[in-house]
Amino acid sequence: MASNSVLPNQVEPSAAPRRIKVVGAPSFSPARLLSDLSVLSHYRDLLYTLSVHRVKVRYKQSILGVAWAIVQPFSLMLIYTLIFTFIARVPTSGNVPYPVMLYTALLIWTYFATTLTNATNGLVSHSHLVTKVYFPREILPLTYVVAALFDLIIASPVLLGLMFYYRVPLTFNALYAIPIIVIMTMFITSVALIFSAAQVRFRDIGMALPLLLQIWMFATPIVYPLSAVPERFRTLYMLNPMVGVVENFRRVLVEAAPPNFYELGISALIAAILLPLAYIFFKHVEATIADVI
Amino acid sequence: MIDLKFDNVSKRYIVRQEAAENASRHRIIRKIQSLRRAAREFWAVRDVSFEVKRGETLGIIGHNGAGKSTILKLLANITTPTSGEISINGRLSALIEVGSGFHPELTGRENIYLNGSILGMRRHEITEKLVRIVDFAGIQQFLDTPVKRFSSGMYVRLGFSIAAHLDPDILLLDEVLAVGDASFQSKCLQRISELKQSGTTIVFISHDLGAVERVCDRVLLMKGGRIVKSGSAREVINAYENDESQISGLLESHGLNGDEIAKIRSLSFRDSDGENRSVFKTGEPFAARVEFEVYLPVKDAIIDIIFYTPDGEIHCEFTTEADGEYPRITKGSGVIEFFCPELGLMPGIYHTDVRILQRGGVEAIHAKSRVTTLRVDPGKAGRGNFFMPQEWRLSQTKIIEESGVALLHRN
Numbered sequence: 001m002a003s004n005s006v007l008p009n010q011v012e013p014s015a016a017p018r019r020i021k022v023v024g025a026p027s028f029s030p031a032r033l034l035s036d037l038s039v040l041s042h043y044r045d046l047l048y049t050l051s052v053h054r055v056k057v058r059y060k061q062s063i064l065g066v067a068w069a070i071v072q073p074f075s076l077m078l079i080y081t082l083i084f085t086f087i088a089r090v091p092t093s094g095n096v097p098y099p100v101m102l103y104t105a106l107l108i109w110t111y112f113a114t115t116l117t118n119a120t121n122g123l124v125s126h127s128h129l130v131t132k133v134y135f136p137r138e139i140l141p142l143t144y145v146v147a148a149l150f151d152l153i154i155a156s157p158v159l160l161g162l163m164f165y166y167r168v169p170l171t172f173n174a175l176y177a178i179p180i181i182v183i184m185t186m187f188i189t190s191v192a193l194i195f196s197a198a199q200v201r202f203r204d205i206g207m208a209l210p211l212l213l214q215i216w217m218f219a220t221p222i223v224y225p226l227s228a229v230p231e232r233f234r235t236l237y238m239l240n241p242m243v244g245v246v247e248n249f250r251r252v253l254v255e256a257a258p259p260n261f262y263e264l265g266i267s268a269l270i271a272a273i274l275l276p277l278a279y280i281f282f283k284h285v286e287a288t289i290a291d292v293i
Numbered sequence: 294m295i296d297l298k299f300d301n302v303s304k305r306y307i308v309r310q311e312a313a314e315n316a317s318r319h320r321i322i323r324k325i326q327s328l329r330r331a332a333r334e335f336w337a338v339r340d341v342s343f344e345v346k347r348g349e350t351l352g353i354i355g356h357n358g359a360g361k362s363t364i365l366k367l368l369a370n371i372t373t374p375t376s377g378e379i380s381i382n383g384r385l386s387a388l389i390e391v392g393s394g395f396h397p398e399l400t401g402r403e404n405i406y407l408n409g410s411i412l413g414m415r416r417h418e419i420t421e422k423l424v425r426i427v428d429f430a431g432i433q434q435f436l437d438t439p440v441k442r443f444s445s446g447m448y449v450r451l452g453f454s455i456a457a458h459l460d461p462d463i464l465l466l467d468e469v470l471a472v473g474d475a476s477f478q479s480k481c482l483q484r485i486s487e488l489k490q491s492g493t494t495i496v497f498i499s500h501d502l503g504a505v506e507r508v509c510d511r512v513l514l515m516k517g518g519r520i521v522k523s524g525s526a527r528e529v530i531n532a533y534e535n536d537e538s539q540i541s542g543l544l545e546s547h548g549l550n551g552d553e554i555a556k557i558r559s560l561s562f563r564d565s566d567g568e569n570r571s572v573f574k575t576g577e578p579f580a581a582r583v584e585f586e587v588y589l590p591v592k593d594a595i596i597d598i599i600f601y602t603p604d605g606e607i608h609c610e611f612t613t614e615a616d617g618e619y620p621r622i623t624k625g626s627g628v629i630e631f632f633c634p635e636l637g638l639m640p641g642i643y644h645t646d647v648r649i650l651q652r653g654g655v656e657a658i659h660a661k662s663r664v665t666t667l668r669v670d671p672g673k674a675g676r677g678n679f680f681m682p683q684e685w686r687l688s689q690t691k692i693i694e695e696s697g698v699a700l701l702h703r704n
Contacts, residue, residue: 018383018462026373046410053407057398132389134370135411287373290366291306 026287028280036283040136047139051146058147069151070158072114073106080106080223093225096254097166103159104250105222108181111152112188112242113213119144119192120199120206127293137286138279141192145185152181159253168254176252176259183264184245187271190278197285200293216240221247226263241267241274295382296463296494297345297368302377304338304363337363339518340377345463347382350485350495352509352526354502354533357644357663359515361498365389365467368496383462383494386412388453397441401432401451404440408455422458429484430454450477457484463494468603468642482507500642500666502530502572534571553659555591555622558584560598560647560664563630571665574672575680579636581611583629583647585622585659593619593652596629600667601644608643609679619652635682636669643667 059065081099084090092098119141123130126140163170199205220242221229229237237243244267248259338360345351353361366372367379369387394408405426409419427433430450435443443451456464466485485508489495499505505512505526512529514522522529561569565578573579581598597612611631613620645667648660673680 021370021381023367023370023373023379023381025376043410043413045414045416049406049410049416053396053399053403056403057396060398129394129411131371133387133394133411135413290372 026284028284033276033280033283036136036279040138043136043139046135047142047146050139051143051150054143054147055150066154069154073103073110073155074158076106076110077103084223090224091228093227093250094255096168096250100159100162100166100168100254101225101250102223103162104254105220105246107152107155107159108184108246108249109217109220109222109242110155111148111184113217114151115145115148115188115192116195116209116213118148120195120209122192122196123200123289124203124206124293130293131290137289138193138282141196141282142189145189145192148188149181149185163254169256170253171256173252173256173258177249180245180249180252180259180264183268183271184249186275187241187245187267190271190274193278193282197282197289200285200289216242221250225250238263238266239270241270243267294347295344295380296347296349297382297496298378298380299341299343299364299367300378300380302338302341302367302374302379303336304367304372305375306335306337308333308335336518338367338374341518341520342377343513343520343523345494345496347494348489348492349511350489350497350509352505352512352529353496353498353515354500354505354512354529355515357666360518361515362389362467363518364515365465365496365498369465381463384413385463385465386456386459386461387465387467388456389465389467395440395448395452398439400439401427401436401443404451405455408452409459412456412459412461414459419459422460426451426454426458429458429480446477453477453481453484457481457488461493463496464488465496465498467498468500478504500668502534502668503670506530554589555585555587555649555658557647557649557659557661557664558586558626560584560645560661562665562667572668572670573636573638574670575637575639575675576635576673576682579633581631581633584626585629585649586626587622587624590621590623591649591651591658592621594622594658595619595648595650595652597648597650598631599646599648600638601646601663603642603644605644608638614652622649635673635680637679637681638667638669639675639677639679640669640671643669 055066059068062068064071077099080102084102085098090098092101122140122144123137129135130137130140160170162168195205195209219237219240226243226247244260244263244265248264251257252259341360341364343351353364355361363372365387366389367374368381369385369389370381371387371389394411395404396407399407402423405423406416406419409422410416427436430447430453432443432447432451435447440448440451456466482504485495485497489508495508497505497508509526511523512526513520514529514533522532561582561584562571562573563580563582564570564573583596583598585596595612595614597610597614599610600608602608611633613629643666644663645665646660646662647664648657650657675681
């Protein structure tokens with residue numbers, strides 16, 4: 001080949017200091033958890049590269065491309081609006097028009113559902129990578145979280161358009177949406193880690209997922225407001241971490257109100273406890289993943 | 294300075310088997326039974342300890358199933374040991390299967406970034422090396438083409454090029470030279486020696502004993518998950534080649550167990566002098582010899598040897614069925630030899646299966662998969678997919694000058 005002459009004869013040794021890695025039988029210790037996290041941070045470029053690719057590959061060879069990120073929640077909004085305002089009458093929250101209330105909730109629900117649908121199979125569908133090269137496996141489900149978050153950002157301006165159309169005012173309370181999305185992301189990440197790791201051994205998870213998501217969606221105030229839930233079931237209902245997140249996301253964005261910190265606190269607490277547990281569980285499964293997958 | 298250290302490492306796999314006996318016909322009962330399938334332990338690597346010094350090139354050889362690839366997977370951290378400890382000092386890059394980290398939809402350039410970051414590199418480091426990777430692989434024009442449109446040769450070249458240019462401290466190579474054409478193979482070997490000179494620690498696993506001898510400072514011979522010999526390349530390779538059981542290497546066998554009818558003992562390859570060999574040249578006389586044991590006579594028997602490419606595709610076969618004759622094999626031990634006056638296989642590595650079947654039978658009476666590896670080196674020249682044995686004769690029409698015209702207008 002003509003390029004032979006370009007080949008450098010000397011290979012400069014890598015400048016980065018060497019790290020000593022010790023691999024033993026799978027076990028759990030806090031020190032290992034910390035070292036796992038430091039390895040993950042070392043691989044952050046892979047997370048970035050894979051997430052970018054995830055988005056690119058998803059919309060490659062499709063005509064609408066990234067617009068699919070909008071089409072999905074928007075068409076769901078049209079369908080549910082049709083059903084729940086013309087056929088069955090469902091109350092809206094406050095005096096916000098039903099489509100606006102619905103689209104806001106669907107935005108964040110789509111983030112949840114898309115992530116789980118893709119991430120659950122994230123390890124299994126990458127078995128060719130998982131059995132051939134090493135990298136922290138949690139990156140695979142995480143990339144689906146990032147890609148779905150990207151979709152959420154793409155689909156958000158449509159909400160502004162709807163609010164403008166229905167003359168719903170936007171206030172500074174909307175800034176609370178940022179910490180709400182952080183809590184949401186923590187929760188999604190936990191569920192994605194658990195499901196994707198469990199799916200390696202039990203493919204039933206993937207089978208049950210569409211049904212589970214359907215049930216979960218109706219157990220979350222999306223097509224109806226939280227106020228429509230009878231008072232005596234509220235406490236039980238609030239144990240679904242999605243409730244506090246969805247309800248308050250809607251409250252701060254379209255109802256121009258500050259969040260209900262009690263409701264949001266429950267969601268945040270559950271997410272904060274679940275995330276480290278999910279990570280430990282994932283790392284435990286990861287050790288033998290290549291043997292089982 | 295020790296870069297790699299295996300300290301009493303063992304790796305156990307649990308092999309689940311369907312319980313064949315007392316299997317119920319009922320679907321649901323079968324499903325329940327399958328949940329409690331008989332689990333069998335299999336130690337792929339047992340109490341292995343070794344060290345690799347900085348800058349050293351270690352070769353690992355042994356027949357299929359000896360535990361070589363498990364060692365590599367353990368080193369690459371793809372799987373974890375059942376017991377024991379592995380220490381790795383530095384950045385390690387493993388090329389277990391060329392191009393395995395490629396995403397078909399993405400372009401060559403995107404895949405370089407993807408692979409680089411999988412191997413633990415930062416984006417700016419990859420950018421610095423992009424030109425060299427692309428030059429080595431020779432894919433300049435195709436850099437922005439999705440790799441699904443790449444030829445398999447380009448795929449292989451890019452894969453090796455990425456792994457070999459990421460300047461790892463430790464490089465693991467598994468049978469990477471079994472693919473790709475001869476010129477690329479030599480280019481790869483040259484790159485490996487460059488890396489070696491610059492102080493990279495290399496672990497090299499290959500069936501290509503010639504390459505192992507050229508590249509490696511020290512070689513480990515593995516058998517049944519244990520290290521049976523360690524020493525200089527020449528010494529260990531000699532031991533390996535002299536070891537009859539290597540040439541007649543046997544792997545897990547399958548077939549109708551329990552009521553055994555016949556059993557394949559070994560497969561070996563011989564040259565015209567009747568010497569056992571595992572390396573032949575294209576066009577050389579070649580004989581394949583199968584030893585078997587028969588417990589119950591089989592009429593209308595078929596014995597065949599299937600040759601596979603490293604990708605696992607059937608390449609060609611020897612079969613007693615070729616002549617339409619079906620021998621009867623009787624009780625006792627037997628030998629069947631296939632003779633081939635001129636080996637038609639082109640240079641490369643071939644894996645083999647041996648089977649004894651009965652005409653019309655659905656399942657083999659006995660079969661052994663991936664028994665012996667045959668290496669073919671360049672011999673009689675030729676291009677294309679196989680060598681065709683040939684004879685040729687030259688004859689010319691004698692042209693008599695005066696009657697030149699007459700020859701054309703013969704009447």
